[in-house]
Amino acid sequence: METEAILRRELVAAAAQLAAAGMSPGSSGNLSVRHDDRIIISPTGSDLRSLDPDRLSVLDFDATLLSGPAPSKEYPFHRAFYRRDETLRAVVHVHSLAASACSCLDPWSQRSAIPPLTPYFVMRVGQTPLIPYADPGDPAQADAIQASRSRFRAALLQNHGAITAGRTVGEALEAVVELEHTCSLLLQLGSRPFQLLPPEAADRLAKKYDSPWG
Template identity: 90%
Template sequence: MLRRELVAAAAQLAGAGMSPGSSGNLSVRHGDRIIISPTGSDLASLIPERLSELDFDATLLSGPAPSKEYPFHRAFYRRDETVRAVVHVHSLAASAYSCLDPWSERSAVPPLTPYFVMRVGQTPLIPYADPGDAAQADAIEASDSRFRAALLQNHGAITAGRTVREALDAAVELEQTCALLLQLGSRPFRLLPAEAVDRLATKYDSPWG
């Protein structure tokens, strides 16, 4: 069931153009194991029986070699036991926005729309490290801030959720919000009122503040 959900989510991301080439990776947590897309995978072509399965010590239990970016998937699972799925993409708008200075220390992306607050929440910018470098995973795991999404500097986006659907929806919403911000450019624009942000974050149990 979880393997099929992961494969379906990967195909949806690929169909939306959010994982060009062999970029991006997805994982699900199943007890004390992590099931993740293999290294170099085309997300449009995954099959449930050919996913990588590891334990939390990074020991490969079955399947092909996993994505080299396994460490930051594990970091999200370690920092929040309610997280059951993680999505990482190199989508165009989010990748572009990851190259800009962050809006604030706690969130690179401002509260532009209600759906960003509801489905994503605050999204910090994680300092640059080479792909697969454990430094990014260490930064994610060590942070004392509440978040289930992040921009990886000059790299892309990563989102986590209590279900595969939640992580997928967050990735799509984050991409849309970054696209809107890039479209607005340097023109003055209004953010959501602070009281609306607090109300939405509380109502939808979304990390903010």
């Protein structure tokens, strides 16, 4: 089990990496880690380039602020992922360009807004449903995430952005980067006909890499 200090440093490093890659413009985006029965999350209005590991917000699962500054108002959908799956330890939310654009499009299917274009999307992200629109911070989105009976660790928030979860900070970070790449690829293809992974290949990869698909 990682110590809280290590988790805080990993969160801050991941946030800086996302900001450096241009995936979190301005003060958009937020990250969290779960430590025992607490959620450590980036503060409201914070710039992901310059988070301080000693100045993060700490909440319990009843949303009581235990320490630090006021948390991101979008903490409810972080908590929803942790409640869905106790193995998840990190959540990343960004307003990256391609994922935000795809969140404004009709979804590929009910279970995944993004089709299986590459093996790495299936391996690292898996099915990614489109969660219906709600205003930022509205618990309705978190309720929709938590109530869904589908298996997923990533989602597009309609007309908003992307959110991924992982069993480690690194896994959640890898997933959001891969999701952005796949969304960019989908936009590049546009209206031209394209091929998807064969269903048996997607199923095989999902099973091998324990990724939610199908």
